[in-house]
Amino acid sequence: MxxxxxxxxxxxxxxxxxxxxxxxxxxxxxxxxxxxxxxxxNDLAKASLAFAQGQPNAVVGAYLSDVIDKSDGPKASxxxxxxxxxxxxxxxxxxxxx
Amino acid sequence: xxxxxRFDHEFIAERVAQFRAQVARRLDGSLTEDEFKPLRLMxxxxxxxxxxxxxxxxxYGTLNSRQMRQLAMIAERWDKGYGHFTTRQNIQFxxxxxxxxxxxxxxxxxxxxHAIQTSGxxxxxxxxxxxxxxxxxxxxxxxxxxxxxxxxxxxxPEFQFLPRKFKIAVTGSxxxxxVTRAHDIGLRMTKQDGLRGFEVIVGGGLGRTxxxxxxxxxxxxxxxxxxxxxxxxxxxxxxxxxxxxxxxxIKITTHENGIEEIKQRVEAQFAKIxxxxxxADLQLLKDIEQQFAPxxxxxxxxxxxxxxxPAQSPAFRAWLDTNISAHKTPGYAIVSVSLKKPGATPxxxxxxxxxxLAEIARNFGHDELRISHEQNxxxxxxxxxxxxxxxxxxxxxxxxxxxxxxxxxIIACPGMDYCALATARSIPVAxxxxxxxxxxxxxxxxxxLKLKISGCINACGHHHVGHIxxxxxxKAGVESYQITLGGDAGAEAEIGTRAGPGFGADEIVPxxxxxxxxxxQLRLDRNESFLEAYRRxxxxxxxxxxxxxxxKAA
Ligand code: HEM
Ligand code: SF4
Numbered sequence: 001m002x003x004x005x006x007x008x009x010x011x012x013x014x015x016x017x018x019x020x021x022x023x024x025x026x027x028x029x030x031x032x033x034x035x036x037x038x039x040x041x042n043d044l045a046k047a048s049l050a051f052a053q054g055q056p057n058a059v060v061g062a063y064l065s066d067v068i069d070k071s072d073g074p075k076a077s078x079x080x081x082x083x084x085x086x087x088x089x090x091x092x093x094x095x096x097x098x
Numbered sequence: 099x100x101x102x103x104r105f106d107h108e109f110i111a112e113r114v115a116q117f118r119a120q121v122a123r124r125l126d127g128s129l130t131e132d133e134f135k136p137l138r139l140m141x142x143x144x145x146x147x148x149x150x151x152x153x154x155x156x157x158y159g160t161l162n163s164r165q166m167r168q169l170a171m172i173a174e175r176w177d178k179g180y181g182h183f184t185t186r187q188n189i190q191f192x193x194x195x196x197x198x199x200x201x202x203x204x205x206x207x208x209x210x211x212h213a214i215q216t217s218g219x220x221x222x223x224x225x226x227x228x229x230x231x232x233x234x235x236x237x238x239x240x241x242x243x244x245x246x247x248x249x250x251x252x253x254x255p256e257f258q259f260l261p262r263k264f265k266i267a268v269t270g271s272x273x274x275x276x277v278t279r280a281h282d283i284g285l286r287m288t289k290q291d292g293l294r295g296f297e298v299i300v301g302g303g304l305g306r307t308x309x310x311x312x313x314x315x316x317x318x319x320x321x322x323x324x325x326x327x328x329x330x331x332x333x334x335x336x337x338x339x340x341x342x343x344x345x346x347x348i349k350i351t352t353h354e355n356g357i358e359e360i361k362q363r364v365e366a367q368f369a370k371i372x373x374x375x376x377x378a379d380l381q382l383l384k385d386i387e388q389q390f391a392p393x394x395x396x397x398x399x400x401x402x403x404x405x406x407x408p409a410q411s412p413a414f415r416a417w418l419d420t421n422i423s424a425h426k427t428p429g430y431a432i433v434s435v436s437l438k439k440p441g442a443t444p445x446x447x448x449x450x451x452x453x454x455l456a457e458i459a460r461n462f463g464h465d466e467l468r469i470s471h472e473q474n475x476x477x478x479x480x481x482x483x484x485x486x487x488x489x490x491x492x493x494x495x496x497x498x499x500x501x502x503x504x505x506x507x508i509i510a511c512p513g514m515d516y517c518a519l520a521t522a523r524s525i526p527v528a529x530x531x532x533x534x535x536x537x538x539x540x541x542x543x544x545x546x547l548k549l550k551i552s553g554c555i556n557a558c559g560h561h562h563v564g565h566i567x568x569x570x571x572x573k574a575g576v577e578s579y580q581i582t583l584g585g586d587a588g589a590e591a592e593i594g595t596r597a598g599p600g601f602g603a604d605e606i607v608p609x610x611x612x613x614x615x616x617x618x619q620l621r622l623d624r625n626e627s628f629l630e631a632y633r634r635x636x637x638x639x640x641x642x643x644x645x646x647x648x649x650k651a652a
Contacts, residue, residue: 016125016196018149057127060145079577080514083523084147088515090443090525093178093193094148 007069009036010048011084012059019094020084021059023052029059031095033085034073039064099162099466100245100389102210109253110207113214117141118200125197142213143199146518152191152199154206154213158226158244158268159187159469159476163456166467168209170452176202181452183437183445185471185509185560186265187225192516214252219260221251221331227269227276228470231392232432232478234424237287238294240270242387243323246379249386250324257331261338262346264331265303268296272589277471279311279591280304280563282348283330288317295319300330300360301352304557308593309349312357314364322372324379329368333360393464393479395427414489416542417500422485425478431485433463433477434470435492436499436507440532443525444510445473454495462488471560472509474502505547505614506532509560513553513570514577520553522570522577522603527551530607535614544614546627548587563587565629566613567594568606579606581613583640584632595637597644609644616643 010023021029022036025048030036039045045064052062065081067074076082087094102110117137124134138144142153154169161169169189173181176198177191184190194202206212215222224244231239247266251257257264267281278284284299295317302311318326337360338351345354352360423432435455438444447455455475459467462484468476480488492498501507508531511517513524528551535541550564554571561567567582578600585594601609614628620639621631632640642648 013145015131018145018196020148056130057125060131078575079572080147080520083514087148088192088525089523090446090515090529091178 007038007040007067007074008045008064009033009038009067009074010045010052010062011036011065011081012052012062015056015058015060018060023048023062027051032073033067033076036067036074038067038069038074040069099160100157100241100386106210106249107207110210110212110214113141113212114200114203114207117203121196121200136218138199139217140214141199141203142217143194143196144217144518146192146512146516147514147520148516149193150196150199151516152194152202152213153184153217154189154191154211155215155223156187156189156211156469157248158224158230158241159228159471160226160230160241161467161469162465163460163467165209165211166452166456166459168205168211170449170456172202172205173452174449180446180448182443182512183447183469183473183475185473185511185558186223187228187469187471188223189469190512192512218258219262219264221247221254221257221260221264221266224248224251225265225267225276225281225471227271227274228468228472228474228476229275229423229432229478230270230468231390232425232430233271233273233275234426235273236269236271236426237289238270239390239392240268240285240287242383242390243285243296243320244268245386245390246324246383247327249382250327250379251331256335260331260335261340261351262343262348264334264348266327274587274589274591275470277560277563277587277591278302280308280560280587281311282334283327284311285323290317290319293319296323298326298330301349301357302591303347303349304560304562305347306344306555306557307347307349308557308562309353310591310593311349312352314357314361320383321380322368325372325375326364326368328371328375329364332371333363333367337363392427393466395430395464395479396481413493413498413500414486417489417498418485420500420502420504427479429482431480431482433480433485433488434502435475435477435497436501437474437497438501438507438532439496439499440501440506440536441529442532444508444528447475451495451497454491454497458488458491462491472507474507501541503546503548504541505535505544505549506541507548508532509548509550509564511552511559513551513559517553517558519556520570521555521572522553522579524551524553524559524568524570527568527570527579527603527606531610534607534611538611540614540618543618543624544628545624546629547614548585548629549610550585560587561585562593563591564594565627565632566610568610571600573600577603579603581606581609581644583637584629586629597637597641598648599645612646613640613643616640
């Protein structure tokens, strides 16, 4: 098994719907973690977070979140972030409706 | 039921208009999130894991059918077709869009409801015994007092920035169904020399430092209650710590200063302010009391027992056994409608179910509904002769689970399926325990049991006062569940004891199963409940059931 590096994505909630979003370079937000841009460099992480925080009319509460970078896209490394990326477990609501 | 006064209507309308403008300014960028957040919280709007959440107050848990239908409409039109009833007699909508919230608040105002003071460091929604006005064991309906407190505390200029949130619960019955000892102030109605009044309990609370409230005064006459409460809250407002959020609740103030010190200060303050009230509060209370006049109960001449009703299916019998409580009026019963069908999310009701409940309340229940802190719905006034029809109607709405007070009647907070503060999920644990015991067909054998689950230390799911409490935590990057035993939310409230190390997500249900199968062996007979057996035997034998490996190793 290959060693998977710890990497980061920028995540936030959509101002209007509250939905979990991820930053996708250069300037867009995606609801799918698999399509998020993975950041492996500290300076880029800082700059990306600053960019996200500079969009107060689009998103709320931006932060950096650890992911595992897999070939089919990033996966959340903590269970809280995994739930954020999928939705609640009691109904197929949120992202599971897509 | 209480009807809004002109003042109430104007106040709510103004708040809705204000919030509409605030949302517009947030959306057009003139308000930052830092500026907007306190404003939205003042109106019950949280941002959770996947969406916004709107928390709507159901004062003292009382609703009429029109309000319930409106909640159904809101759920359908602006949410995902359901609502979640909470342990604080609120309803939460888990998926509103920010721009829709002002319209939702307007729809609530149309039926005399609001989301004010469901957040923030204010006096929160006043909760009450869910059987209030109906219970055979109560001295009097506690809701007029609860409504008086609501009016006094809503927008109270001195109490908008308390050191921390402030929760008040009221009961009119010696059998405490309102968990008064786990609130900042708990009020228990009593009588002294024929005079009505309240035992005032202070400093109870759950959360990270659970404490059982202490009696501040064994008897405050009704006439003095509001100035006395004002004295308590203003004493706390001065004395409560503002340097540390975790030490700011009145339970810590009481703990650090001692109940005697609090008592002296409250009494000095009370003497100062009592005259200011000048009886206006009592006049108001008289007006309010009239609005809580009991419905015109139909005297049923024949003492018809539901037991002699024709529709005697075993399912109906089982439901009668668990879901019916004694009413103060002959011929009537209190019906508890379980929102805990095994596998369902505790406290959730679909829009269709809400409408069915509204319909049943209108046809058979004098138009009254209650929400219990145990996350069930109560039909407080049902003629016993109507019970078979009520059961049928509930069955059609998939609301006939016969499990009130049994193991599947679980309190569970939203946990990490929704809540941004959670450290683990609680809903799936509740679902799995309920379905497991249904499959084992042991629920009735096990008998009365209060199982309560919280998804973090804030203890919204009251796990500390569950006979069995489960607290979801994170341990080494996975969900871990800690069990407490022997808690009690009743009149002799008690905080449970931690049983030992936590269980993984796949171990928690088997652990509960071992515990309860073991209890069946340990109990003296069928009449000894889990809590009674625990009190008789202590922690050790139950701990051994939970941790069999430890015993083998020893
Ligand atoms: C989902 C969003 C929620 C948030 C952000 C939230 C937040 C909190 C916080 C921070 C506390 C601890 C307060 C303290 O000890 O000072 C707390 C306690 C509590 N919450 Fe919630 N809560 C939420 C949902 C709920 C729900 C769904 C219920 C009912 C099912 C509930 C009922 C309670 C209760 C009963 C307590 C314990 C009160 C006490 O310490 O005396 N909350 N909540
Ligand atoms: S106990 Fe924790 S997880 Fe559960 S609702 Fe309260 S704050 Fe959220």
